[in-house]
Amino acid sequence: KYEEGVKRLARAVELEPDRTDVHQRLADVYVQSGNSALASLEYLELAHIYQKRGDAVKARNLAEQALGIDSRNPAARAFLDEAVREKISAGGFDVIINAAAFNNVDAAEDPAQYPAALELNATVPGMLAELAKEVGAKFVHYSTDYVFDGSKPEGYTEHDEPRPISKYGETKLEGERKVRAAGGASYICRLSKIFGASGSSPLAKPGFVA
Numbered sequence: 001k002y003e004e005g006v007k008r009l010a011r012a013v014e015l016e017p018d019r020t021d022v023h024q025r026l027a028d029v030y031v032q033s034g035n036s037a038l039a040s041l042e043y044l045e046l047a048h049i050y051q052k053r054g055d056a057v058k059a060r061n062l063a064e065q066a067l068g069i070d071s072r073n074p075a076a077r078a079f080l081d082e083a084v085r086e087k088i089s090a091g092g093f094d095v096i097i098n099a100a101a102f103n104n105v106d107a108a109e110d111p112a113q114y115p116a117a118l119e120l121n122a123t124v125p126g127m128l129a130e131l132a133k134e135v136g137a138k139f140v141h142y143s144t145d146y147v148f149d150g151s152k153p154e155g156y157t158e159h160d161e162p163r164p165i166s167k168y169g170e171t172k173l174e175g176e177r178k179v180r181a182a183g184g185a186s187y188i189c190r191l192s193k194i195f196g197a198s199g200s201s202p203l204a205k206p207g208f209v210a
Contacts, residue, residue, distance in 0.1 A: 018049050031069070040070035047079060056083065071115050081127060088131045096132045097140040098125050101172075105146070108168040121171035126178025133184030145192040147173040158190075 009026040012019065023046045030039035043066035051059035060083050066076035088096065101121055102108065108117040125141050132139035146169035147162040164170045179186050 018052075020046055020049055023049070036070045037073070040066040040073045040076060043069065044073065044076050044079065047076075059083070071119060077119075084127070085131060088128075088135060088137075091135075093132075093135060093137045095138045095140060096128060098128050099142055100124065101142065103144075103168075105166060105168040108171060109166065114167055114171075117168060117171045118174065121168075122174035122178055125175040126182060129179040129182035129184055129186055132186070133182050137184075139179065139182075139184055139186040141175065141179050141186060141188050143176050143188050143190045144169070144172045145190055147176065147190060156190075 006026070006029060009022055009029065012022045013026065016022065023042050027039050027042035027046070030036075030042060043062050047059045047062035047066065050062060060080065063076050063079040063083070066073055067080065070076070102113075102117040102119075104113075104117075107113045129139045129141070145156065146166060147164050148156050148160065148169075149163045149165045152160065162173050162176075164173050176188050179188060
């Protein structure tokens, strides 16, 4: 039944390539069967369709879904990179602040989650720093005290040598390196706590504002 259903939907896509409902159903079938690579391709196809229709927000959300399902999908990464590039290039920004991060410290230790942590904590900041340089904007990047091993009780300065002891810390340090390598005007802020609600993990440090 699975194969018959896939073939039927695939034929429908061939006849009407821009039918979003058929692509969505095909993506759902692939997700349910555990075929993340093909599901990711279908979500990316949907992203292209909505992009042609002028719905940039919907297209970007679908591309993010594609990458979330299969982080190895280079076409989805390229789609999102281009969308960000167009947004920044047209924005006339003086300062770009990157506050996004994969901050689930425990999950970053999971080999299955590590690529996503590295993508969000290192690759993305590096790309944004390069774009900021291109448009002449200053770049502000939030890092973490997890780039240190915690063995200095009196506290750290910006001149101390980073020595992360967790996968999360490794990804954040790599992000710092990529930001500096971009060569633009950048500010890297290593925070030990954040403003706002605490993280979802029972071990998460509380924010300054509960």
